[in-house]
Amino acid sequence: MLLLNGIWFSVVSQTIYEKYGGFKTISRIVMSFYEMALDSDGIGVHFEDIDMPRLIDHQTKFVSSLVGGPASFSDERIEAVHRHLKISHDDFDEMAELFGEALAMHGMSEADIQIALSAIEGKRAIIVARDAA
């Protein structure tokens, strides 16, 4: 929605972010995803030495940007933060799966989960290391 001259113009249809209650839902999704990622034997290692505020910052923006929240996460930045992590396609798949679970856990409909997951899929090329199998 855009307020122009006192008139609300519907610029885009409602985002998933708005539909599920904004920050209060996103915060829970972020926390669940964070827990799952840390507990995962597959991808947990990638979060091992990262400092907590940075990880949370990353997750908050990541989750928000994927569901249409107020986040701007440029592709350059996503690429930069993942470059040294040497993420494989398997890691990426697991991350996407956990993310899907986190969304489902907080009551997101299957259709909306698919939208969010396809948004993640769109970032595969910049997250997975170039030389990954």
Next chain:
Amino acid sequence: MSILAINEHLLRAIGVGVAVLRASDLTFVFHNGPFAEWFGTPAEGQTLLDLLPDLDQRELDDVKQSGLRYSAELQIKPKRRTLIFATTISLANGLEEQVLVVECQNITRIRELESMIDSYSTMVERNTRELEREKERVERLLLNLMPRAVYEEFKTFGVVTPQLYEQVSVVMLDFVGFTDFASQTDPTVTLSELNDIFTAFDRIVEQFGCERIKTIGDAYLAVSGMPDATPDHATAVAHCAVRFLRYLERRNESHPHKWQARVGLGMGAAVGSVVGIQKYVYDVFGPAVNIASRLQVFANPMNIVAPEEMKYALIDEFQVSDLGPVDIKGMGEMNLINVTSGLSVPQPSRHF
């Protein structure tokens, strides 16, 4: 169940890590489940500092002596996740010996939420700033399309009511031979020349409290007396007109193309309103505009022509000469005057 048993049961059940130590040697008298889970079960003879080496020995001594509480934040990393504990150690007296009570609260989640809120609010604040900037940009854009008072009305009510202004004055300027110039010149040059000149005109118009309404190709239209009534609307547009021409004369001295313009003034009623819904244009209509437009066509290059009705308003500040009755297309016969700057009035006394 005795009170003592209840107390012990409570201490074991709560989610806060609790341990009781002998003040003398910091060995454990009691610890509950959460404490052992986080920091390990204290073995016989182990002290608090064996389990929590990050605690400050001097601070502990201080607790024993002063009885003041010692608070610290401890971090442990059992697996991948760093856990943060708010730890408080206090002295308890009144028993057979002095004991220290250690309380540990897991504040990891609080810290995480704080980080998330920080991250999130930074994000939202930045977006808000961007929106603000965007709003200002839109506002500036709309202010180019309509006078501020009209914009305010538009913003508040979403519509602009066409308004009749009984007495306004209009100045209309048009360049001589513009079509030829435009056909012989690179369009970018034409545009930059027009932009340059119209920007200067805009400043002049602003200086005299007039409103530029629009430019139509090479024609420039400004009004005085709307949307805010101005008693000296006639002189305001005349001031603009003479300065437009003076600006062009000065500019011609240093530029390759010598611009010539005709200027018409008009006075009377006009209606101002926003036209269109998707593409807003603030425009004015009415006799004052029509007159200015017709007289501009009639004017000789670098001359300002006005209807005779404006004569009395202009005569004090400008040099006014009668042109007599002229048949103006669509208007019939009108008495016209030629207006020149009062500053360039020839001083007859000098000729003698």
